[in-house]
Amino acid sequence: MSSVPENTQLGKHVVIENNVVIGENVTIGHNTTILQGTQIGDDVIIGNNCVLGIKTSGNERMRKKADKYGSLNIQSGSRIGNIASIYAGTDIGKNVFIGDHASIRENVSIGDKSVVGRAAIVELNSTIGDSCTIQTLAYVTGDTTLEDNVFIGPCVSMSNDKYMGAKNFTLNGPYIKSGAKIGNNASLLPGITVGRNSIIGAGAAVTKDIEDNITAAGVPAKRLNSDGNK
Amino acid sequence: MSSVPENTQLGKHVVIENNVVIGENVTIGHNTTILQGTQIGDDVIIGNNCVLGIKTSGNERMRKKADKYGSLNIQSGSRIGNIASIYAGTDIGKNVFIGDHASIRENVSIGDKSVVGRAAIVELNSTIGDSCTIQTLAYVTGDTTLEDNVFIGPCVSMSNDKYMGAKNFTLNGPYIKSGAKIGNNASLLPGITVGRNSIIGAGAAVTKDIEDNITAAGVPAKRLNSDGNK
Amino acid sequence: MSSVPENTQLGKHVVIENNVVIGENVTIGHNTTILQGTQIGDDVIIGNNCVLGIKTSGNERMRKKADKYGSLNIQSGSRIGNIASIYAGTDIGKNVFIGDHASIRENVSIGDKSVVGRAAIVELNSTIGDSCTIQTLAYVTGDTTLEDNVFIGPCVSMSNDKYMGAKNFTLNGPYIKSGAKIGNNASLLPGITVGRNSIIGAGAAVTKDIEDNITAAGVPAKRLNSDGNK
Known part of the structure; x- marks a missing residue:
């Protein structure tokens, strides 16, 4: 009933x-x-x-699901x-x-x-804070945290498996701190942190942690100087 | 009825x-x-x-919709x-x-x-000309113009908000002129123009206007010489 | 019936x-x-x-379909x-x-x-082997082959039309050999081969064939040395 x-x-x-x-x-x-x-x-x-x-569902090659x-x-x-x-x-x-x-x-x-x-897609075990924006076609992988007021641009991609299934690895998505903004179509690697109020450029590949209040861009992403050059 | x-x-x-x-x-x-x-x-x-x-729908944090x-x-x-x-x-x-x-x-x-x-997704207030091709999973952001015969490759990403919600900014998508071709998974930034018959390489990030009849590639996108190198 | x-x-x-x-x-x-x-x-x-x-369906500007x-x-x-x-x-x-x-x-x-x-999307005329993983929002273009045990990361993009509709070209997707792993949001160009057990970094653009047992990254993708630098 x-x-x-x-x-x-x-x-x-x-x-x-x-x-x-x-x-x-x-x-x-x-x-x-x-x-x-x-x-x-x-x-x-x-x-x-x-x-x-x-x-939840899956086949034998997929991550074991919680029983309940x-x-x-x-x-x-x-x-x-x-x-x-x-x-x-x-x-x-x-x-x-x-x-x-x-x-x-x-x-x-x-x-x-x-x-x-x-x-947009949000995978399992992820926590999205208050007043976040996850734009069109963005992909929030499993085991990801967005604090409050995070902006994820269109088509942003994330991953949570460092070895792409080749080794045992605790799945670990990005951790994105309050107020950070990720430009469209950027790629974030497993387990990286993006600091508070930092900005990632469009099309960047973030392979390492980004500190607070930084602007970074490129493949791999590097900090920009104040004149916008790497 | x-x-x-x-x-x-x-x-x-x-x-x-x-x-x-x-x-x-x-x-x-x-x-x-x-x-x-x-x-x-x-x-x-x-x-x-x-x-x-x-x-149309939305919540209080989203762009105000036209009344009718x-x-x-x-x-x-x-x-x-x-x-x-x-x-x-x-x-x-x-x-x-x-x-x-x-x-x-x-x-x-x-x-x-x-x-x-x-x-593929086409957001609000966008104008697509005749005989355009917008390929699989491509994202045409709001306030975008494609003239006629434009080719948008698979998974191309666009954005229309320069400050990602941080400042007031008149939302402004890309303007893509007749016959231009955008390679797969390229990223186009807010308000940029791609000239007539120009070609953007796969995976490029277009951060500035591209003139007519140019081939550009890379992150950020730069004009290629006739030998294909930057 | x-x-x-x-x-x-x-x-x-x-x-x-x-x-x-x-x-x-x-x-x-x-x-x-x-x-x-x-x-x-x-x-x-x-x-x-x-x-x-x-x-199958389409309009007059799209690839002719098989009759049956x-x-x-x-x-x-x-x-x-x-x-x-x-x-x-x-x-x-x-x-x-x-x-x-x-x-x-x-x-x-x-x-x-x-x-x-x-x-995820798999286009026409493609062959996917046994025990492959094609992750969320990945795009397998037409005329593509994945051998067995291939890993395609989230948001990977492929294309099969070198001239983006501008010239006659036999459509030809990537060929990805057994055990290869493609990082998230990488872009693969028409007709390229990725060798056995090779690894492509996140956000890379693969413009040329990649040999067996190679790790490559960047836009365009280049082989990494053993220390992870290009």
Whole structure:
């Protein structure tokens, strides 16, 4: 049984599985699928053709999954676009915006007022602070931390596996400190830290830690002088 | 009320909201959602599980939206793939092809015979000329202009916000002149111009204007000599 | 007529067209569309809101399509995520994992136990060996070969058209030999070969063939010395 208040605006062909809890004044678009156990706060707006509350899957060559995750919990005032997918075991804060075609994995936390852009992806075990912006088509790999007010430009890429599957390595995504800004299509390597309020140029490859308040660019990324040259 | 001619080939579980106008000999795939006010020309073919005619959304931290946009208008002979999303307030020309998983925002104009590839994204307020090719996973940011016959390679990235949200800045995407070709995974910075028939190498970062008839490559992109070296 | 065994777990609003053959103990999620002629092996699990068995399409400016392809054939034990699209004329091996939002074109072969990541794309006429990993948002262009045990990092980009549509050119994707590993967001040019067990750095642009057992990085990619410098 699920709890769907009378003031829910339900589209056509919506599927709501068991044990779904829906708050007051929620809108759910057409052809959207809400899987078992999903919890949706008040005033949430969900677009068309989404899939919410997905259980983890994989094949024998993929990382072992936790045996059990909790529900997907979408807090009040958040908006989910169209054709988006979000996993069970993840917490979406208040007044968050998730774009069309975006995908968010399990065991992720997204802080209040953050924006996950169109077709952006956030992998498992990642923590996104408050008021972050993850732009279109950006890729936040697993085991990544963004503190508050971080800006991830369009098409930014991250990785969390130093040996690309060749050796045992504790998967470790980037750690991006408060106020840092990553330019479009930059590449961040496993485990690197980007310091507070630092800026990474478009197309850079960040292979080492970047201190606070630095501007760096290039492949590999190097600190720019005050005149903008390396 | 909507106008759906008898010769429409309608899939199963298609949702057609109010005030949709459909031309002659249109095909609409299964599980596709056509939202209010969408206008579809003759001989248009739309795939399965699409969402067409989306109204703009956002949260308090995102760009203020126009109060009102017109309809989505798809002109005759165009084809839309599967799992694609297109917004209201956009005009798709004649004989255009939009790939699967592609997403096109509001207030966009796409010229006749252009191709928007699989999972490619065109953001708001952008103008795409005739016979352009935007390849797979390419990202056309907001406020961008492509003249006619422009080629955007796979995974090309663009940005339109010089200060990444840190300062007030009039958002300004790239301006790409007729016949220019952008190599795969190149990064284009806000407001840069690429000249007529110029060629940008794969993986380049274009940080300054590029004149007509130039080949440029590297991070940052520099003009190549006739022997292909910088 | 289609063959759907009684032990099939069928979601709601699933569309199964004619001549679909489904093996034993198959699960199909809600709102998924299975198009004409698709063949699904035993113990396959398919997510929600997918489109499987798509026929090729295009407009007058795109590559001429083959007149006829066979069915989509998904072999036993494979898992397809949510909101994925796969074309007719393609063969998915045993125990393969295809992520959410992924898209696989026609005339593709994917070997046993391989993984195609979330929102990754494999274009037409490509051959993927056994036990390959294609990570999230990676782009495998048309006419590409991956031998066995190849690792393609997140957001890797490839191209197959040397002249970007300007001249006649036989389309020719990269050829990546067994055990090679491509770092995240690297760009591979048309027709290049990456040798056995070679490693390409994150953000590199590979413009020439890379021999066996080499590590290369940079734009353009150059061989690294043993101390990691160019």
